[in-house]
Amino acid sequence: MEKVMDPFVGRKRELAILQQVVRFVGPELVAIYGRRRVGKTFLIQTFFSNKSLYIEIVGARKAKQPKQLFNLQKFRKKTFQKMVHPNT
Numbered sequence: 001m002e003k004v005m006d007p008f009v010g011r012k013r014e015l016a017i018l019q020q021v022v023r024f025v026g027p028e029l030v031a032i033y034g035r036r037r038v039g040k041t042f043l044i045q046t047f048f049s050n051k052s053l054y055i056e057i058v059g060a061r062k063a064k065q066p067k068q069l070f071n072l073q074k075f076r077k078k079t080f081q082k083m084v085h086p087n088t
Contacts, residue, residue, distance in 0.1 A: 007046060018047050
């Protein structure tokens with residue numbers, strides 16, 4: 001019998017948080033940050049690959065925090081200004 005490797009080695013805590021977010025009824029925002037090259041992008045892309053919706057935003061390279069926050073706010077307004085929550 002061939003052994004299948006778990007692609008999420010050492011990510012039990014993160015996976016539990018993501019599972020909790022997916023089960024929540026309503027909008028959620030999850031910010032994933034950390035050192036380079038530790039698998040953050042792989043984690044979210046793999047976890048959400050069979051889920052209904054997720055949006056991935058990557059920061060501007062070498063931009064300072066105020067610029068990053070400005071870009072995030074601009075993206076949020078542009079993307080979500082016309083969306084209506086289904087319970088309203």
